Amino acid sequence: MTTAPTAPVSPTATASPAGPATVTPTAQPDDGLAADFYQYEALLPDDEREILLKARAFLHKDIKPLVNEYWGRGEFPFEMIEKFRASGLAALAYEGYGEHKPATSHLLGGMLATELGRVDASTATFFGVHNGLAFYSIHYGGDQEQRDRFLPAMASMDKIGxxxxxxxxxxxxxxxxxxxxxxxxxxxxxxxxxxxxxxxxxxxxxxxxxxxxxxxxxxxxxxxxxxxxxxxxxxxxxxxxxxxxxxxxxxxxxxxxxxxxRLHDIRGFRDVAEILRVTRGGVAWQALGVMIGAYELALDYAKERTAFGRPIAKFQLVQDLLVKSLGNITACWGMLVQLARLQDQGVFRDEQSALAKEYVAARMRESVAWCREIFGGNGIVLDHDVARFFSDAEALYSYEGTHQMQTLIVGKSITGHSAFVG
Incomplete structure (x- = not known):
């Protein structure tokens, strides 16, 4: 999900005069993801990890069974809104609407967006548009009266943005x-x-x-x-x-x-760019989730599918595709963890958000293609889910700023020269 900015909430964080807070990981829980090869989820404090695990269980139990049928028909499952409303996930962005008081850290917000992408990119996009772009536009650009008028109903999902x-x-x-x-x-x-x-x-x-x-x-x-x-x-x-x-x-x-x-604090496109700077990182977390979802499907399939009398997981070329995908996941996760820390500290810059979206979306695109390849012909039908991840990856690669536009934002930052046309 695309999340609005949040402040650090981490009982395990320690600060020193010499630098920013550091986080000491707890032991990796037994129920950690197979794709979490470097134990990034262990960076969450216990209370936030509990929220993540509840969200994971909810998404797999209540949302995942709906996805393929509605994706195939090109329709929206409106019963999903009631399920989200009951889960309370939308209300996690803020405890208060005027005080900028967050309920969660950016790290948890990013991992929740990853969970959404891991189940379904369409659901992650629906949630990100509502809870990120629309909600944060009003939170950032509205005055106190407007936040009080619009946001409570959006946080409860009684109103959709x-x-x-x-x-x-x-x-x-x-x-x-x-x-x-x-x-x-x-x-x-x-x-x-x-x-x-x-x-x-x-x-x-x-x-x-x-x-x-x-x-x-x-x-x-x-x-x-x-x-x-x-x-x-x-x-x-x-x-x-x-x-x-x-x-x-x-x-x-x-x-x-x-x-x-009229949102009174939106006074020009510079304010619009600020909204996109914040939400762009959420798309990168969604893209990580799409990578993880496709990787998990491919790993399970490789262990179960047999050819020439043995599981294809024993084939060197299949292992190569899986390991390359896991490497992309691990590298992107590390980048996003640090981006979340910078956001929590309030010091992250536009070009850092742009690089995350550019890099993670590109790695997602290639990894999902490798995972689909493992399925052979079965990878182009909805029955095995990976075809949906493969198709949806193309949209995430393009939206919230294309790969090329993110490249130009970062390029201007590192060279001091703008290559934008016009």
Whole structure:
């Protein structure tokens, strides 16, 4: 799941005047993941590990059985919302809405996002859009009254959120080329334009829409509530990835939004970039989960599938694919653990978040392909799950900033020269 920023919560952390806090791992529990080769989960304090284990059990018992049927049909399982509501997972982002008081550390938040990706990338995306992009946009950009009005219902999942930034003719370049406009008219704003690839938008109660103010040319954000006249979302059909996610193309025609629904602390695209800086790391954690899910499937299959009278796990080339995948998982996990520590300390930078998304998504893409390869022909049907991971990896590789855009962000940081066009 994409998570909003959290402060450190770690009873095992110790600080010294010479440097940042260090964490002493506890012993790896017996129920640790096979993919956790370097015992990263042991870095969690006991209370947070308990939350992770409960979330793991919930996702495998209540969510995983729903996935393949709905993925195959390209539909959203609305009963899943009630299951999440009962689990309390959405409320973990914050204990309070105005005090920026977190309920969990970034490390736990990242590992929860990994658990979601390990079960299903579509579910992780739905949750990340609601609990990360939409929730955090209001938390970060709204004033106290707006946080009190919108966020409690979102934390309980009585209301579902969406985040509308990308446009039909603007993806990576939307910062300078946003075509959706906002025009002030008395106590209201009039929104006109279009958005595309907006997850959850076909059924969301609150959609955070970004538009360019025609008067000062600055990007502003508005909470558009479900049923507002002139707001028309249409489901995008024919997707080969994240088929459970209900992505929409939105047409806004004279959409009237009250000034009370303008997020008052979003004053330009710099604030939008801050939101993306925070949530981008959550996508990297999701990508790690997709890698782990595919690896676990491939490992189990290799032990059970026989060829030439023995399990294919005994074949050197199969072991090579598994070990390379595990190496990618382990390296990416280490990168993300340190990113979480930097976030908890409040010192992480945009380029660090960008490198995590760029690197982990690329390693996910190659690892999932290796894992699918182990299945042979069985790897292209839903029956064995890995085909879903293989397809969904393509979407995670591209969204929340493409591989190339993340590369340019990091490249500008390390060279001091911008290679962006324009």
């Amino acid at each position: 969406a985040f509308a930034l990308t446009e039909p003719l603007g993806g990576s370049d939307v910062s300078g080329g946003m075509r959706t406009t906002a025009r002030r008219e008395g106590d209201d704003w009039i929104l006109d334009g279009a958005k595309k690839w907006i997850g959850n938008a076909t059924f969301a109660d609150y959609v955070v829409v970004f538009a360019r103010d025609v008067d000062d040319n600055k990007v502003k954000a508005f909470v558009v509530e479900k049923g507002t006249p002139g707001f028309r979302p249409e489901k995008i059909e024919g997707k080969i990835a994240l088929r459970i996610v209900q992505n929409a193309e939105i047409t806004l025609t004279g959409v009237r939004v009250p000034e009370a629904n």
